[in-house]
Amino acid sequence: MNAIEITNLSKQYGKILALDHMDxxxxxxxxxGIVGSNGAGKSTLIKAMVGSxxxxxxxxxxxxxxxxxxxxxxRKQIGYMPQSPALYDDLTAIENIxxxxxxxxxxxxxxxxxxxxxxxxxxTRANDKVGTFSGGMKKRVSLCCAMVHNPKILFLDEPTxxxxxxxxxxxxxxxxxxxxSGVTIFLSTHQMDEVLLCDKVTILSNGKxxxxxTPQKLIELGKTKLTLTINGIEKSTTIGSTPQNLASxxxxxxxxxxxxxxxxxxxxxxxxxxxxxxxxxxxxxx
Amino acid sequence: xxxxxxxxxxxxxxxxxxRRFLTLYFxxxxxxxxxxxxxxxxxxxxxxVVNIAxxxxxxxxHFLSFILCAILLIQERTRGTLERMLIAGYPKxxxxxxxxxxxFGLATLQSLIAFTESIWLFHLNYSFGTILYMFIVIWLLSVxxxxxxxxxxxxxxxxxxxxxxxxxxILPSVFLTGLIIDSDKLPLxxxxxxDCLPIHYAINIxxxxxxxxxxxxxxxADFAILIGYIFGLLFLASFTLKETE
Numbered sequence: 001m002n003a004i005e006i007t008n009l010s011k012q013y014g015k016i017l018a019l020d021h022m023d024x025x026x027x028x029x030x031x032x033g034i035v036g037s038n039g040a041g042k043s044t045l046i047k048a049m050v051g052s053x054x055x056x057x058x059x060x061x062x063x064x065x066x067x068x069x070x071x072x073x074x075r076k077q078i079g080y081m082p083q084s085p086a087l088y089d090d091l092t093a094i095e096n097i098x099x100x101x102x103x104x105x106x107x108x109x110x111x112x113x114x115x116x117x118x119x120x121x122x123x124t125r126a127n128d129k130v131g132t133f134s135g136g137m138k139k140r141v142s143l144c145c146a147m148v149h150n151p152k153i154l155f156l157d158e159p160t161x162x163x164x165x166x167x168x169x170x171x172x173x174x175x176x177x178x179x180x181s182g183v184t185i186f187l188s189t190h191q192m193d194e195v196l197l198c199d200k201v202t203i204l205s206n207g208k209x210x211x212x213x214t215p216q217k218l219i220e221l222g223k224t225k226l227t228l229t230i231n232g233i234e235k236s237t238t239i240g241s242t243p244q245n246l247a248s249x250x251x252x253x254x255x256x257x258x259x260x261x262x263x264x265x266x267x268x269x270x271x272x273x274x275x276x277x278x279x280x281x282x283x284x285x286x
Numbered sequence: 287x288x289x290x291x292x293x294x295x296x297x298x299x300x301x302x303x304x305r306r307f308l309t310l311y312f313x314x315x316x317x318x319x320x321x322x323x324x325x326x327x328x329x330x331x332x333x334x335v336v337n338i339a340x341x342x343x344x345x346x347x348h349f350l351s352f353i354l355c356a357i358l359l360i361q362e363r364t365r366g367t368l369e370r371m372l373i374a375g376y377p378k379x380x381x382x383x384x385x386x387x388x389x390f391g392l393a394t395l396q397s398l399i400a401f402t403e404s405i406w407l408f409h410l411n412y413s414f415g416t417i418l419y420m421f422i423v424i425w426l427l428s429v430x431x432x433x434x435x436x437x438x439x440x441x442x443x444x445x446x447x448x449x450x451x452x453x454x455x456i457l458p459s460v461f462l463t464g465l466i467i468d469s470d471k472l473p474l475x476x477x478x479x480x481d482c483l484p485i486h487y488a489i490n491i492x493x494x495x496x497x498x499x500x501x502x503x504x505x506x507a508d509f510a511i512l513i514g515y516i517f518g519l520l521f522l523a524s525f526t527l528k529e530t531e
Contacts, residue, residue, distance in 0.1 A: 047531065050373050054530045068530070075375040086366035090303035091296070102292050103375035129303065145370070 001064070003028040003153055003184040004049060009058030011044055011207075018044040019055070020207040026186060026200075031179045033198030034188040035273060041207035042188035043083060046155050049186070050080045063152060076104055079146035083157040085138040089131030093122055093141045096130055101148035109148070116144045120174060136167035143174065147183075154178065156187040160194065172197050192273050205277045219269060228253050289376050293384020298391065301358075311354055311392060315346050315400040322346075323407045335408050336496055341465050341489045343404040344424050347397050348431045348485050349456055355389055355435030356448045364444050378527045385436055386429075386520065393428035397421065419495055419502065426512045427488040433519035434484070440526040459485045464493065484515045 004026035011019040018041050026032045034042050047053035048060055051067035051074060060067055065074040087096050097113050106112060117123045120140040125133070130141055139159060146154055156175075160168045172194075175185050179199075187198075195201045196215045203210040211218075226249055227236045235253075239245050243261035251257055267275065301307055322342055326335055362368040371381055401421050404410070412420070438451050462480030463469060469480045480486050487508040494505050502509075 052369055052373055052530055072375070075373060078373075080370065080373045082366045082370060084366045086370040088296070088300050088367060090300045095296075095299065099292065099296050100370065100374045103289065103371070145374075 001028060002026060003063060004032075004186065005059075005061040006045075006049075007059045009045075009048060009060060010056045011041075011048065011053065012056045018207050019048065019058075021058070022207070022209055024202060024209065024212070026184065028184050029179065029182050030199035031175055031185045031187070031197070033195055033201045034186070034204055035190070035192060035195050035201055036188075036204035037190055037277075039206075040190075040204040042190075042204060043157050044207070045204070046080075046157050046186070046188060050078060050155050051075070076149070077152045079149065079151035079154045081139075081142050081146040081154070081156045081159055083161065085130075085135075085142045087130045087138060087141055087145070090129060092127050092129055093117070093133070093144070094126045096141055097144045097148050100145040104149040106149050112148060112150070113144075116148060119177075120144055121170070136163040139163055139167070139171065143171070147178070151183065153184040153186060156185065158188055158190065160189065160191065192269055195269055195273065203273055203276060205281065208280075210276055210280045215269075218272060226250075289380035290383040290387055293371075293376065293381060294387035297385060297388030301388075301392070307354065307358070311350065311396055312399060315350055315396060316403055318346050319343055319400060319403050319407065326408070336410060337493065339404050339408040339410065340420060340424075340492045343400050344427050344488050344492060345459065345465055345485060347400050347424055347428045348459065348488075351389075351393055351396065351428045351431035352435045352438075352456065353448065353452070355385075355432045356439045356442070356451070357435075357445050359385060359436055359439035360442050360445050360448065363439075363442075372529055378529055379524050382436060382520065382523050382527060386432065389432040390429060393432050394425055397424045397428040400424070416495055416500075420492060423488050423491045423495075423509075423512075426509070426516070427485060430484045430512055430515045430519070433516050433523070437519045437523040437526065440523055440528070455483065459483045462486075464489045484512060487511045487515075 002025045004024065006022055006024040009019050009022045009024075010017065020041075022041075022045070024045075034045060036042050044053060048055050049062050049067060051071045054068065062074055063077055065077075067074055088099070091099070094113060094117065097116070098109060101109050101113065114123070114126075117126050120143060122137065122140055122144065125137065130138060133141065143156070143159065146156070159175075160171055163171070175187070175197075179185055189195075195218065198215060200212065200214055201218065202212045224240070224246070225236060225238050226246065227234060228250075229235075230253060237249060239249050243263040246262040247255065247260055250259075250262060255262075319342075322339070326333075326338065359368075362371075368381070372378065376384075398421070401424050405412070405417065434455070438448060438455075442448055458479065460466060462472060462476055463483050463486035464480070465485070469477050469486065472480065490508045491505045494500055494508075
């Protein structure tokens with residue numbers, strides 16, 4: 001069963017079409033990434049799924065439930081981490097987590113809170129006011145607030161934006177642990193390198209789905225593919241991207257051994273995604 | 287009910303740590319009432335202090351409770367905590383109820399401080415019964431102001447959106463409700479407009495209490511209207527608070 005099923009979803013703000021007839025299916029238990037530049041429609045899409053936004057048209061089902069009509073049943077089963085920390089600076093980390101957690105009936109909420117504070121490595125700062133925390137620590141508290149009621153799906157809106165690389169690695173380790181425990185994670189990012197850390201990715205631009213695939217499939221789009229035609233016979237090889245790899249491969253076909261290195265320019269994942277976006281947008285203009 | 291209590295507790299815990307808010311909420315009325323005392327001292331002796339002091343004290347409580355409560359609830363929206371509360375599973379009626387409950391205690395304390403200071407500064411010699419009635423009026427008005435702040439905040443997306451409501455609601459309260467001049471002397475339409483503002487009823491009661499032959503029954507309708515404002519605004523706010531964009 002798919003955790004999320006979106007059919008023909010659109011959201012219009014005046015003249016702006018924030019979501020443009022979008023279709024999406026997210027299988028259970030994976031880390032699903034939505035990647036796109038600012039204003040692509042990532043947050044709007046997440047808000048539609050958590051029931052904080054009324055779509056102009058289309059259908060959304062999360063765990064088989066309608067986010068607006070069956071919001072009370074759904075809210076027990078989802079966790080939401082907004083783009084801004086959305087925490088109370090004058091409360092401590094533990095007070096924030098307990099407050100949001102108490103919206104649902106949770107057995108032993110204090111024990112659960114201690115466990116997730118330990119899970120996010122915040123135990124030593126649990127009783128400090130959130131206003132004294134760094135951006136990365138606030139993100140972790142925000143994550144705790146989203147997962148305190150043990151949700152089946154976590155919606156994370158740009159969870160790693162504006163934090164340092166070390167904390168980013170830590171957060172991704174946490175996401176992976178959660179996914180391994182069966183939680184479906186749906187997250188948005190504008191950092192293209194994070195695509196590699198997801199199980200499946202949808203590329204979004206101007207509210208439209210441009211491509212949906214696994215990161216591996218997307219990377220393959222950018223591999224260095226060498227094609228040689230010898231005596232009319234075409235031979236294709238996929239090789240590594242160092243100049244030495246290319247030279248040694250060409251030497252097999254007669255390249256002067258004195259040539260030890262042939263440099264080529266390969267695209268990285270960010271360039272590939274940007275290229276996909278530009279290509280599709282040009283196509284749409286025509 | 288449980289959700290409402292949790293939210294009220296959170297509001298109080300949060301405000302306890304917000305020194306700027308507490309200073310504005312409790313110290314500002316004390317200072318303003320003292321400035322009022324300085325002004326009244328310059329007036330000729332025949333000006334009846336009794337008729338001026340309490341209505342102005344009521345206005346100060348009304349204004350500060352309204353503006354601070356409205357701004358704090360709007361901050362919930364701009365910081366994203368309001369949306370988060372809703373998605374976490376708090377019903378909007380519990381959010382409004384929790385805020386009301388949280389501010390209820392604060393409003394009581396603020397009106398008690400402002401009222402006690404006014405009695406002391408202006409040397410007002412009232413019987414215990416009169417003092418009690420006056421306090422109830424100012425307290426009811428402060429609760430109405432909290433409700434008005436919560437209701438108005440549902441129309442605002444950020445703090446600056448509250449500002450237009452000051453000339454629309456608060457300033458007419460000064461001119462049209464009997465605070466400065468008897469509202470009976472105003473043109474009929476202006477008098478009706480003044481009748482729509484909650485402070486009008488509080489001032490009515492405070493003026494009546496000063497009469498030697500005052501009986502509570504004379505102002506029951508005004509008391510009822512003030513209480514009606516509390517429930518009416520609570521009801522309206524639960525409709526106007528949007529859960530979705």
